[in-house]
Amino acid sequence: MAKSATPALGSFTPETLLKAYRQMVLIRRFEEKAGQLYGMGLIGGFCHLYIGQEAVVVGLQAAAQPQDTVITTYRDHGHMLACDMDPRGVMAELTGRSGGYSRGKGGSMHMFSREKNFFGGHGIVGAQVPIGTGLAFAHQYKQDNGVCLAYMGDGAVNQGQVYESFNMAALWQLPVVYIVEDNQYGMGTSVQRASANGDFYKRGEPYGIPGKLVDGMDLLAVREAGDWAINHARSGQGPALLHIKTYRYRGHSMSDPGKYRSKEEVEGFRQNQDALERVRQLILDNKVATEEDLKALDKEIKDIMTDTVEFAQTSPEPDLAELYTDILVEAAV
Template sequence: MDESKVPGAGRNDPGLTTDQLKQAYYDMLLIRRFEEKAGQLYGMGLIGGFCHLYIGQEAVVVGIELAQKPGDKVITSYRDHGQMLAAGMDPRGVMAELTGRETGYSHGKGGSMHMFSREKNFYGGHGIVGAQVALGLGLAFANWYRGTDEVSLTYFGEGASNQGQVYESFNIAALHKLPCVFIIENNRYGMGTSVERASASKELWRNGEPWGIPGKQVDGMDVEAVYAAAQEAITHCREGKGPYLLEMSTYRYRGHSMSDPAKYRQRSEVDEIRQTRDPIEHVRKLLTEAGVDEAAFKAVEDKVKAVVADATEFAKTSPEPDPSELYTDVLVGE
């Protein structure tokens, strides 16, 4: 394969301590195993509606989360389970929501794409392509209006990057110097269409230049590179300098959603990136070089498996919502 087409080939920005790498490894492995289980449950008919898995992209959200501080706001699109787990949301509540149970974060009414946690400053999960970008801008405006130094981390995909509301958000963010980090998760494919066929802009990190928004392309398969770039972008926003745009060059191993057979790309392409660029294996290699032994890795794997098994059992045994829930959270009373 042409190395220039491999996400982030040959780039590495070190900066995480061994303890941070251990935390990153746990968080990334939890996301991977959780998503694998969600895929299984979907195949068994226990998850209905849509389900977009984050497998392969774990380094993006984990690296950015390591650079955040309490109070920063996160909002994203429909490929959202990874952000939820990285934000510290309870795997039990996430899995229960995926399976439509009363104990889920949205009481079983939101499913995969629409769950929230004000406690963890996670504002969704949104199914409309690109719509969350304007909402993320609103979160940034609220931070600015209240005079805090908190930042809005607003995720969207390369498929949404040319939506009109994205550019409107760029304009307002730059005009008022709002503390918003715009994060494009460029996993190279939308629903059946490669970014090369869908975007005239080939350097998405430069899409904010007409508004004077600085940007950077980042190796989204390398958690250290993500962390370093996120630190730079978040610091820029905290210092009142306005928005920042990050393009995370990453890759999803599964289809766009569970209903997508992904026949528009060669299986060999996926296999090669798994073998040469897997973000979890990259962290494992760094930890091995730092002296972490196989017993420690086995302990982490066992812990993650136990957490996912517990979340799955909790979801399966939780009750479905009472029919009266159909009439709650619909209107706001005075």
């Protein structure tokens, strides 16, 4: 039986906090390695890294249950790993190998896992939001007590399909949590220049959807907000909206030099608000683990990354016959 949470750890127990920290380290190291492989020409196409935003998806997945579904944007590797997808399969997909989750045909932005209830990253801005609303309808229809976590970026919040989804979800009281990962820049444009009102947590008010503003660099705050939103949706009260303010350390994608913001701004977040370091310090302050324990964890993750990269580089490329698979599904009526 798990130990009860202590006030200093919020909704986490020592065991679940360590698990969350491990996931955050795994995501950080995976994304760093993906950036290296991209620079070596081993990853083609677009590649959007999640470095800096790890507390968002890890905190929310800690509040979720196994039957819940997840759908997100093209900045999706962290979400896959937080859903316990195999890093080897994720990295192999990035390198276009047959061992990848979409057998090497989807790349960074398009991979899925029905087993893990992960319904994909999506390359069209905002397109995943109505699909997530449909997943919530499926939960309601099947009466499986599931909730859909539908992620979007601050750039998607101004898309019309988002508000069509809000209206439908509120009208039918669907079990969905809409999550705005506000990393403060849509591609190269700051939120201040792109949104007349940046209080995204209020965007659901016309539809009766309650919202909360959350510090996305604070794992405990994200988990607390996730508990509230998911419980709200699961209890039959309809959708909830979370506006989670976070920050990405790298460019919008690997092809983005990021000249629209200063080095001082980025370093300020790294030095003063880094989510990974904040959790690490929390663990040490509350004697959940020792420095030696965390060093051992770092080594474990490093070994996993070595194995992951080797698998991604040695897995065979897809056979030419794969050009004709997964094109059409014949379903019985």
